[in-house]
Amino acid sequence: MAKKIFSKDNSSYFLVIIAYILVELLLKTGSLSSLMRGLLVPLCVYVILAVSLNITVGILGELSLGHAGFMCVGAFAGAFMSRYIGDSLPQGAVFLIALLTGAIVASVFGIIIGIPVLRLKGDYLAIVTLAFGEIIKNIMNILYVGKDANGLHISLNSASSLGLDPESGDIIINGAMGITGTPKSSTFTIGIILVLLTLFVTLNLIHSRTGRAIMAIRDNRIAAESIGINITKYKLLAFTVSAAFAGIAGVLYAHNLNTLTALPKNFGYNMSIMILVFVVLGGMGNIRGSIIAAVVLTLLPELLRGLNEYRMLIYSIVLIAVMIFSWSPTAKNFREKYLGFLKFGKKREVS
Amino acid sequence: MALLEVTGLGISFGGLRAVDDFNVIIKKGQLYGLIGPNGAGKTTIFNLLTGVYKPTDGFIVLDGENITGKKTTDISKAGVARTFQNIRLFSDLTVLDNVKAGLHNEYKYSTLTGIFRMPSYFRTEKEMNEKAMELLKVFDLEKETDYKASNLPYGKQRKLEIARALATNPKLLLLDEPAAGMNPNETAELMETIRFVRDKFDMTILLIEHDMKLVAGICEKLTVLNFGQVLAQGDTSKVLKDPKVISAYLGE
Amino acid sequence: MSLVSYLFNGLSLGAVYAIIALGYTMVYGIAKMLNFAHGDVIMVGTYIAFTAISTMGMSPAAGIIISIIGCTVIGVLIEAIAYRPLLNVSKLAVLITAIGVSYFLQNVALLIFGSDTKSFTSVVSFRGISLAGGKLNISGETIVTIAVCIVIMLVLTIFIKYTKPGKAMLAVSEDPGAASLMGINTNGTIALTFAIGSALAAVAGVLLCSSYPALTPYTGSMPGIKAFVAAVFGGIGSIPGAFVGGLLLGVIEILSKAYISSQMADAIVFAVLIVVLLVKPTGLLGKDIQEKV
Numbered sequence: 001m002a003k004k005i006f007s008k009d010n011s012s013y014f015l016v017i018i019a020y021i022l023v024e025l026l027l028k029t030g031s032l033s034s035l036m037r038g039l040l041v042p043l044c045v046y047v048i049l050a051v052s053l054n055i056t057v058g059i060l061g062e063l064s065l066g067h068a069g070f071m072c073v074g075a076f077a078g079a080f081m082s083r084y085i086g087d088s089l090p091q092g093a094v095f096l097i098a099l100l101t102g103a104i105v106a107s108v109f110g111i112i113i114g115i116p117v118l119r120l121k122g123d124y125l126a127i128v129t130l131a132f133g134e135i136i137k138n139i140m141n142i143l144y145v146g147k148d149a150n151g152l153h154i155s156l157n158s159a160s161s162l163g164l165d166p167e168s169g170d171i172i173i174n175g176a177m178g179i180t181g182t183p184k185s186s187t188f189t190i191g192i193i194l195v196l197l198t199l200f201v202t203l204n205l206i207h208s209r210t211g212r213a214i215m216a217i218r219d220n221r222i223a224a225e226s227i228g229i230n231i232t233k234y235k236l237l238a239f240t241v242s243a244a245f246a247g248i249a250g251v252l253y254a255h256n257l258n259t260l261t262a263l264p265k266n267f268g269y270n271m272s273i274m275i276l277v278f279v280v281l282g283g284m285g286n287i288r289g290s291i292i293a294a295v296v297l298t299l300l301p302e303l304l305r306g307l308n309e310y311r312m313l314i315y316s317i318v319l320i321a322v323m324i325f326s327w328s329p330t331a332k333n334f335r336e337k338y339l340g341f342l343k344f345g346k347k348r349e350v351s
Numbered sequence: 352m353a354l355l356e357v358t359g360l361g362i363s364f365g366g367l368r369a370v371d372d373f374n375v376i377i378k379k380g381q382l383y384g385l386i387g388p389n390g391a392g393k394t395t396i397f398n399l400l401t402g403v404y405k406p407t408d409g410f411i412v413l414d415g416e417n418i419t420g421k422k423t424t425d426i427s428k429a430g431v432a433r434t435f436q437n438i439r440l441f442s443d444l445t446v447l448d449n450v451k452a453g454l455h456n457e458y459k460y461s462t463l464t465g466i467f468r469m470p471s472y473f474r475t476e477k478e479m480n481e482k483a484m485e486l487l488k489v490f491d492l493e494k495e496t497d498y499k500a501s502n503l504p505y506g507k508q509r510k511l512e513i514a515r516a517l518a519t520n521p522k523l524l525l526l527d528e529p530a531a532g533m534n535p536n537e538t539a540e541l542m543e544t545i546r547f548v549r550d551k552f553d554m555t556i557l558l559i560e561h562d563m564k565l566v567a568g569i570c571e572k573l574t575v576l577n578f579g580q581v582l583a584q585g586d587t588s589k590v591l592k593d594p595k596v597i598s599a600y601l602g603e
Numbered sequence: 604m605s606l607v608s609y610l611f612n613g614l615s616l617g618a619v620y621a622i623i624a625l626g627y628t629m630v631y632g633i634a635k636m637l638n639f640a641h642g643d644v645i646m647v648g649t650y651i652a653f654t655a656i657s658t659m660g661m662s663p664a665a666g667i668i669i670s671i672i673g674c675t676v677i678g679v680l681i682e683a684i685a686y687r688p689l690l691n692v693s694k695l696a697v698l699i700t701a702i703g704v705s706y707f708l709q710n711v712a713l714l715i716f717g718s719d720t721k722s723f724t725s726v727v728s729f730r731g732i733s734l735a736g737g738k739l740n741i742s743g744e745t746i747v748t749i750a751v752c753i754v755i756m757l758v759l760t761i762f763i764k765y766t767k768p769g770k771a772m773l774a775v776s777e778d779p780g781a782a783s784l785m786g787i788n789t790n791g792t793i794a795l796t797f798a799i800g801s802a803l804a805a806v807a808g809v810l811l812c813s814s815y816p817a818l819t820p821y822t823g824s825m826p827g828i829k830a831f832v833a834a835v836f837g838g839i840g841s842i843p844g845a846f847v848g849g850l851l852l853g854v855i856e857i858l859s860k861a862y863i864s865s866q867m868a869d870a871i872v873f874a875v876l877i878v879v880l881l882v883k884p885t886g887l888l889g890k891d892i893q894e895k896v
Contacts, residue, residue, distance in 0.1 A: 123839065212452045215443070225424055226432070228456045284695070
């Protein structure tokens with residue numbers, strides 16, 4: 001078993017590396033449309049989000065609908081840091097610090113939110129994480145932060161109430177207008193490195209003592225308690241690691257944009273739900289599945305672009321059809337009978 | 352010397368007195384049986400002993416340490432392990448990982464050591480594998496290590512649950528109807544295994560059972576519970592002849 | 604006086620949330636699924652009423668009836684096609700399918716009606732009342748919405764308590780397996796629940812857009828989520844809970860908009876939900892079920 005799992009893990013790394021080489025080749029030969037090139041960094045962002053959400057949903061077995069909230073916190077923290085440091089350090093160093101900041105701030109939020117939330121069960125946990133995500137997005141829309149010679153100024157009202165020194169003042173976070181002028185440091189190569197880092201941490205975590213404890217809680221909380229596993233500690237740990245990587249995805253996302261704003265589209269519950277769709281379609285607890293689902297489902301609407309206004313309609317029909325085809329008992333029998341060669345992700349229920 | 356000493360243990364759910372004035376002394380290495388009709392409060396006593404319920408009255412002392420009202424996790428660390436009437440395995444983990452999860456507090460390394468695969472990760476994992484295999488061999492499960500726990504046949508699931516409980520290196524092992532759903536052959540085999548565990552690990556075992564043959568065959572002492580109260584207590588052979596016990600079991 | 608008029612606005616909005624939340628909570632109670640497409644059924648119902656009344660020139664009453672019939676049919680179809688094959692398989696799978704249905708409804712509306720905002724004409728002809736010498740004006744929409752909500756709540760309670768199909772609903776929500784052994788048609792009962800929930804969604808949509816006339820393919824999303832919050836707030840699965848949760852949520856939202864910050868109103872609503880759930884993890888009127896060991 002140990003060997004088999006190992007090879008499955010390796011296949012996740014191979015998959016990413018092969019995809020990277022392929023894309024680099026296509027880039028070199030110039031056969032990638034500008035539209036596809038624009039999608040490369042977002043693809044990495046979505047893969048990191050899907051893999052990290054799988055830690056909470058697939059490995060810990062708790063339904064979270066607030067993953068975009070952690071991404072939002074990370075994005076703003078990272079972009080803020082980049083703007084705050086500015087040109088005083090080389091770009092690479094600034095980006096590294098931004099990534100660390102995003103990860104740390106997102107994990108702090110993970111702990112703050114996780115402590116109260118993880119006491120709740122099932123659908124209640126889902127709705128509260130959704131609520132937290134919406135609150136974070138909302139606050140980002142009224143947060144104003146600026147710096148001048150006197151240091152940092154924070155306000156929840158307006159840019160003018162920051163009272164910045166007109167000479168040296170610089171508004172970094174401008175309420176609903178967000179953060180502008182973040183260096184565009186995110187590249188496909190950096191994105192892939194971060195994807196590999198996420199995979200490394202996630203897969204190694206799963207196959208360690210900690211991962212076993214987390215999965216034991218998922219499979220049977222009462223039995224896990226009876227063998228002396230500290231439920232709160234490991235739930236919080238999984239939730240926090242998941243949040244930290246959502247933060248990293250946020251930083252990557254923010255440094256791919258000229259202007260970072262918190263909109264319902266990018267950080268609202270719809271985004272959280274979209275990431276959840278990746279995880280469920282890829283298979284709960286199946287990390288490789290998350291990667292494939294995130295890539296396929298992000299590319300699908302783009303591939304359907306020729307169909308113009310019908311593309312999202314088709315996307316939704318495909319989503320429903322895939323769910324019914326891969327989960328319903330009737331379809332399962334049919335599949336086992338006639339399509340045994342197709343392999344589907346591991347199915348697991350969230351408690 | 353008494354390993355487990357329970358005095359005046361009681362719990363009420365609303366107005367219902369589920370367990371009342373329960374006393375027991377179990378000596379180290381003893382095989383002790385807890386029997387009684389359905390609803391007599393046997394599993395409730397297990398839940399009290401393991402901290403799933405907090406007792407309303409009484410004391411539980413394990414090997415000189417007062418564990419009354421402690422959390423389940425801490426009671427496990429203090430040395431009480433159990434199995435469940437309705438089997439509770441980690442169904443999506445492998446058989447091996449179920450036992451390794453049981454070793455959680457016996458073999459430790461930090462989360463970061465695990466993520467970055469430091470040398471102690473490999474060393475400790477190897478030790479855990481060896482220890483887990485040793486336990487699985489006792490229960491004749493060494494060929495099924497890679498199976499998902501939920502794919503094991505019923506009898507083997509019960510055995511795996513005992514193996515997992517033993518992995519926590521307990522002082523006291525609580526078995527909740529270990530022979531439930533087993534055929535006579537399997538039950539006989541299980542009796543041998545329980546005896547073997549007691550001898551090999553020098554274990555103290557308290558078991559709930561309905562199978563009188565198993566109880567009479569391996570338990571040295573018995574407590575009979577009826578309506579949450581102790582009906583009879585003492586040496587197995589004497590207790591089973593007690594007219595009160597016979598009438599509680601067979602009716603008037 | 605402004606406080607009183609804000610309170611009425613809040614109750615009116617809350618009444619709409621309550622009607623939507625009733626649909627949520629009944630479906631959750633019986634199928635144990637989060638029907639994320641419920642909000643979009645509201646939007647569809649409102650478009651149907653809009654087409655009937657504004658485009659085809661029917662009377663408001665006829666428009667509402669057509670909208671209710673339309674939504675009922677759509678609700679039952681959604682359940683039969685998209686949810687039923689998965690209901691007993693996996694909660695999470697149904698959740699994702701519901702999200703697919705939500706996208707589907709939004710995009711169908713987008714294709715038919717376009718993305719521009721339609722202005723919905725209020726179906727309420729009653730002018731409203733003026734109290735305290737004109738200082739306090741309560742609009743007809745407010746009064747009608749609150750009244751409709753109370754009537755629906757009462758009718759539903761009586762339906763569930765005293766009629767056979769209502770009792771069947773209770774039985775199925777308690778234990779579907781046992782209910783079907785008792786000869787209750789569980790699939791039929793679940794379909795009936797979706798039918799009622801969707802009919803309520805049509806009513807809610809028409810009332811919502813009578814007070815807030817902007818109609819787009821995304822009109823249903825946020826009220827849907829808020830009503831879901833209201834249902835959880837009151838204790839999901841509980842009918843009085845949905846009523847109380849809806850009204851409270853509406854009042855909190857309007858008062859926050861008026862006195863604290865219009866941008867933060869949603870955040871405050873969600874924050875109140877979090878606080879309530881942390882104090883009472885199953886909502887205000889929810890039942891607490893302990894796992895048996």
